[in-house]
Amino acid sequence: MAQGLKVLNAVLPQDVKLETKEFDFGAKRYHATGETLTDADVEALKQYDAILLGAIGDPSVPSGVLERGFLLKLRFLFDHHVNLRPSKLLPGVATPLAGQPEIDFVVVREGTEGPYTGNGGSIRTGTPHEVATEVSVNTAFGVERVVRDAFARAQARPRKKLTLVHKNNVLAYAGHLWTNVFNEVAKEFPDVTTDYIHVDAATIYLVTDPARFDVIVTDNLFGDIITDLAAAVSGGIGVAASGNINPSREFPSMFEPVHGSAPDIAGQGKADPSATVLSVALLLRHLGYEDEAGRIETAVSADLAERGDTVRTTEQIGDALAVRVAG
Amino acid sequence: MAQGLKVLNAVLPQDVKLETKEFDFGAKRYHATGETLTDADVEALKQYDAILLGAIGDPSVPSGVLERGFLLKLRFLFDHHVNLRPSKLLPGVATPLAGQPEIDFVVVREGTEGPYTGNGGSIRTGTPHEVATEVSVNTAFGVERVVRDAFARAQARPRKKLTLVHKNNVLAYAGHLWTNVFNEVAKEFPDVTTDYIHVDAATIYLVTDPARFDVIVTDNLFGDIITDLAAAVSGGIGVAASGNINPSREFPSMFEPVHGSAPDIAGQGKADPSATVLSVALLLRHLGYEDEAGRIETAVSADLAERGDTVRTTEQIGDALAVRVAG
Ligand SMILES: CC(C)[C@H](C(=O)O)[C@@H](O)C(=O)O
Ligand SMILES: CC(C)[C@H](C(=O)O)[C@@H](O)C(=O)O
Numbered sequence: 001m002a003q004g005l006k007v008l009n010a011v012l013p014q015d016v017k018l019e020t021k022e023f024d025f026g027a028k029r030y031h032a033t034g035e036t037l038t039d040a041d042v043e044a045l046k047q048y049d050a051i052l053l054g055a056i057g058d059p060s061v062p063s064g065v066l067e068r069g070f071l072l073k074l075r076f077l078f079d080h081h082v083n084l085r086p087s088k089l090l091p092g093v094a095t096p097l098a099g100q101p102e103i104d105f106v107v108v109r110e111g112t113e114g115p116y117t118g119n120g121g122s123i124r125t126g127t128p129h130e131v132a133t134e135v136s137v138n139t140a141f142g143v144e145r146v147v148r149d150a151f152a153r154a155q156a157r158p159r160k161k162l163t164l165v166h167k168n169n170v171l172a173y174a175g176h177l178w179t180n181v182f183n184e185v186a187k188e189f190p191d192v193t194t195d196y197i198h199v200d201a202a203t204i205y206l207v208t209d210p211a212r213f214d215v216i217v218t219d220n221l222f223g224d225i226i227t228d229l230a231a232a233v234s235g236g237i238g239v240a241a242s243g244n245i246n247p248s249r250e251f252p253s254m255f256e257p258v259h260g261s262a263p264d265i266a267g268q269g270k271a272d273p274s275a276t277v278l279s280v281a282l283l284l285r286h287l288g289y290e291d292e293a294g295r296i297e298t299a300v301s302a303d304l305a306e307r308g309d310t311v312r313t314t315e316q317i318g319d320a321l322a323v324r325v326a327g
Numbered sequence: 328m329a330q331g332l333k334v335l336n337a338v339l340p341q342d343v344k345l346e347t348k349e350f351d352f353g354a355k356r357y358h359a360t361g362e363t364l365t366d367a368d369v370e371a372l373k374q375y376d377a378i379l380l381g382a383i384g385d386p387s388v389p390s391g392v393l394e395r396g397f398l399l400k401l402r403f404l405f406d407h408h409v410n411l412r413p414s415k416l417l418p419g420v421a422t423p424l425a426g427q428p429e430i431d432f433v434v435v436r437e438g439t440e441g442p443y444t445g446n447g448g449s450i451r452t453g454t455p456h457e458v459a460t461e462v463s464v465n466t467a468f469g470v471e472r473v474v475r476d477a478f479a480r481a482q483a484r485p486r487k488k489l490t491l492v493h494k495n496n497v498l499a500y501a502g503h504l505w506t507n508v509f510n511e512v513a514k515e516f517p518d519v520t521t522d523y524i525h526v527d528a529a530t531i532y533l534v535t536d537p538a539r540f541d542v543i544v545t546d547n548l549f550g551d552i553i554t555d556l557a558a559a560v561s562g563g564i565g566v567a568a569s570g571n572i573n574p575s576r577e578f579p580s581m582f583e584p585v586h587g588s589a590p591d592i593a594g595q596g597k598a599d600p601s602a603t604v605l606s607v608a609l610l611l612r613h614l615g616y617e618d619e620a621g622r623i624e625t626a627v628s629a630d631l632a633e634r635g636d637t638v639r640t641t642e643q644i645g646d647a648l649a650v651r652v653a654g
Pocket of ligand 2: 169170200394395398399551
């Protein structure tokens with residue numbers, strides 16, 4: 001996080017006054033206070049243009065507490081419906097795939113619906129007769145706005161290609177809605193080439209032919225799954241950035257590395273800050289600083305390309321990136 | 328399919344009288360009659376010990392019709408709750424992963440619950456106010472039987488390791504049920520090592536460290552997704568076999584290649600029958616012909632290892648395998 005802010009400060013024009021405030025939302029605070037995100041926190045966050053989130057979480061916190069109590073809560077409260085996850089295999093970056101394929105696509109994952117709504121429940125809980133349900137909720141309103149966003153992103157890219165990923169042969173109700181809305185919105189973007197693939201087949205293409213993808217739009221859960229795979233094949237979660245975006249800017253959007261908090265190496269100066277720094281680039285682009293965003297991406301790309309086998313600390317990488325973006 | 332039956336006939340002991348009947352369930356019949364699976368079909372199928380399913384489906388049939396009208400219908404009617412999908416990277420088989428990793432694991436996918444139940448619906452369908460839901464239904468009964476089956480399979484393997492794959496940090500109701508049942512059943516199998524990983528992280532491990540997996544047990548939808556990925560990394564769907572198993576044998580179990588019908592190459596003698604032949608091995612093992620199943624697997628493995636760049640027809644491969652299993 002310190003390196004992300006360092007690079008942010010280095011890249012901003014002199015006349016931009018950056019006002020930052022640090023919030024503590026990690027496992028330590030939860031253990032000390034039992035709080036994850038209070039109403040006061042939410043009000044305070046609303047005063048800002050954007051949130052840069054350091055990875056949170058620790059094995060000492062029960063699974064789901066911080067996820068639902070903080071991360072998902074903010075996504076829903078601030079209506080982060082565009083969950084943006086670019087995947088680009090940069091030169092010099094190792095991939096588990098043979099033959100160093102070309103990878104350069106963006107996943108637009110819906111962020112406020114689907115199976116993430118917390119709808120569902122259980123009866124006879126803990127007995128041999130328990131029934132537990134999870135309800136995926138999908139609305140035309142919610143699907144259309146994210147599909148439209150994805151079409152616009154596809155149109156702005158050289159290849160202009162958009163793939164819908166779903167499972168409409170089995171999840172027929174949600175699948176019908178997604179497919180229908182996708183086909184309707186497509187009419188407004190006649191220069192965008194479209195196709196559809198099932199989520200299971202998408203995982204095959206991600207490892208056998210990732211170059212086939214340009215922009216992908218998909219449901220919250222499918223997006224969660226395929227973006228981890230996408231990050232893995234395009235250099236690992238060490239370099240994967242993401243944005244939880246509310247395009248209206250009514251509430252602050254949130255940017256974060258895809259990776260977790262890696263408590264096993266915390267404080268050792270071993271973590272690669274690239275994913276956080278690339279998240280800063282997404283943040284800047286969202287706020288209209290396209291040029292600065294591009295400079296950060298170029299810097300990270302050059303740094304990775306020249307890195308070789310040199311071992312550097314988190315801080316050394318941050319310093320090198322700050323020099324590059326300023327230069 | 329012809330090659331699968333050829334190998335089946337070649338491997339069976341002389342004194343086993345094999346009775347087969349061919350059923351037509353493909354796109355052609357659907358177009359001619361509008362039928363996918365009639366009550367009479369179901370009654371007829373019930374007379375048999377097992378079903379060997381050739382890949383069905385064609386782009387001319389609307390997405391979902393054959394899937395839900397035939398494949399899923401049979402899984403539910405015959406209570407195929409153990410969806411068994413082994414993944415083994417055989418010598419000589421290409422993988423998209425660099426460095427030819429060791430891959431030898433089995434996924435036990437639940438086959439009759441989760442988001443596959445067809446529960447859900449939509450209101451204001453086709454309007455800007457549509458709401459579409461999909462309900463994942465999970466029962467202690469359904470989860471326990473498949474988890475128990477997976478533990479038994481893990482116990483029978485040298486490494487004795489079982490991984491639960493779910494998304495219990497977000498899908499809290501279903502996740503709680505799965506995790507609870509898993510931990511309870513684990514007590515009966517103290518010699519089986521267990522762990523848990525989220526489905527998104529599982530896709531990362533499948534490409535960065537597939538050797539970590541021995542047996543995986545998971546929900547219907549997660550199993551659908553990760554087994555396509557598993558097939559892709561372990562040599563492609565050309566060699567991936569699967570079983571839709573009802574361990575009680577009350578109804579016939581069904582065995583099928585993971586791949587689709589590939590209508591683009593139908594009738595050209597180009598398709599690799601290995602996945603169908605390996606499905607025959609799973610079928611034989613289910614019916615107690617362990618020795619014959621093993622012989623088929625050894626034959627396919629040897630055939631693939633010696634294949635090199637030789638191009639053979641579907642029939643030539645089938646003939647070679649029939650000779651191997653008989654010899
Ligand atoms: C931590 C978890 C709730 C989250 C998700 O499932 O969305 C994470 O996996 C992600 O992809 O941002
Ligand atoms: C064809 C489809 C309904 C099926 C599924 O989703 O289960 C297939 O993908 C599979 O994995 O057997």
